[in-house]
Amino acid sequence: MNQSLPSAAEPPALDAAAQCAPVRGRALFRITGPDRLAFLQGMVTNDVNRLPEKNILYAALLSPQGKYLADFFLVAQGDAVLLDTDAALSDDLERRLSLYKLRSKVEIARADLPVTRGIGPAPAGALADPRHGDMGWLLYGAALSQGEAVDWDARRVAAGVPETGSELIPGESFILEYSFERLGGVDFRKGCYVGQEVTARMRHKSELRKGLAVVEIEGDAGPGEEITTEKGRPAGRLGTVAGNRALAWLRLDRADGELAAGKARLRMIERRD
Numbered sequence: 001m002n003q004s005l006p007s008a009a010e011p012p013a014l015d016a017a018a019q020c021a022p023v024r025g026r027a028l029f030r031i032t033g034p035d036r037l038a039f040l041q042g043m044v045t046n047d048v049n050r051l052p053e054k055n056i057l058y059a060a061l062l063s064p065q066g067k068y069l070a071d072f073f074l075v076a077q078g079d080a081v082l083l084d085t086d087a088a089l090s091d092d093l094e095r096r097l098s099l100y101k102l103r104s105k106v107e108i109a110r111a112d113l114p115v116t117r118g119i120g121p122a123p124a125g126a127l128a129d130p131r132h133g134d135m136g137w138l139l140y141g142a143a144l145s146q147g148e149a150v151d152w153d154a155r156r157v158a159a160g161v162p163e164t165g166s167e168l169i170p171g172e173s174f175i176l177e178y179s180f181e182r183l184g185g186v187d188f189r190k191g192c193y194v195g196q197e198v199t200a201r202m203r204h205k206s207e208l209r210k211g212l213a214v215v216e217i218e219g220d221a222g223p224g225e226e227i228t229t230e231k232g233r234p235a236g237r238l239g240t241v242a243g244n245r246a247l248a249w250l251r252l253d254r255a256d257g258e259l260a261a262g263k264a265r266l267r268m269i270e271r272r273d
Helices: 036-041 048-054 087-101 152-159 196-203
Strands: 019-022 026-032 056-062 068-077 080-086 107-110 115-119 137-140 210-218 226-229 234-242 245-251 259-261 264-271
Touching: 026 036, 026 087, 036 048, 036 080, 048 056, 048 068, 068 087, 068 137, 080 087, 080 137, 087 107, 152 234, 152 245, 210 234, 234 259, 245 264
Parallel strands: none
Antiparallel strands: 019 115, 026 080, 026 107, 056 068, 068 080, 115 137, 210 245, 210 264, 226 234, 226 259, 234 245, 259 264
16 A cells, blocks of 8 residues: 555545545644654554554543543654644644653644545555454545445444543543554553553553443433443443444453443443453
8 A cells, every 4th residue: 555645736546446435523623843753652552663664553541540532543644744633622632742742853734635435446555454354454645535334333332442522531541441552552662651550550461341342222211321231230431322233331350241322222242352
């Protein structure tokens, strides 16, 4: 896959089998300056020093207490790093990046850049989603549309990929309970970053008591609904629903047997930690 970013004036050609559309609800920042990699390396969960080789990384910013604040893609773009995040997180993230800047020789600016997400044959310049092979590709610098709309929620549920607002809750979630190690969003060899000590301690426990799972669902329920056991004990929280499957954050010691979310009945199919 060609890793160079396309010219906005010359959008790349699409294979007839590709399905894609411009991404909505995202915000991009361009981070420049000689300290850009070192600046990010000391803050985020992944090893930013691998970015020149990988071209795109998935990572998160945590609180000092190790709780999720934002997740994003980091994309190499010449002498800059693009940071691609959910638009709902962008104001708080921009504020935190500015606070951590201190004397680092970096500049942080909003980037008005189109982004296309798709599946099937990837065009020149596209980057594979680093979280999971079934999550398709991203193309920065072009807004392309072709084919039927992709059901990204169904793909996320099948692949066990959480999303902010549906599964990931800023100031509350711990990323290891949401499959970040499996999704390549955290590196345990890189050294210190904000929230690293708490995350490392959680990883070295014998087993996580809470985690992400795919559940079968019968009835109507939506993201945020509390999940309970047959006896009414709290067992977790429902996330994205796609057909008769959903993502759920569960207390794994209470996940056997029938579960409920409102009037819907649930059954765990597969752990996704």
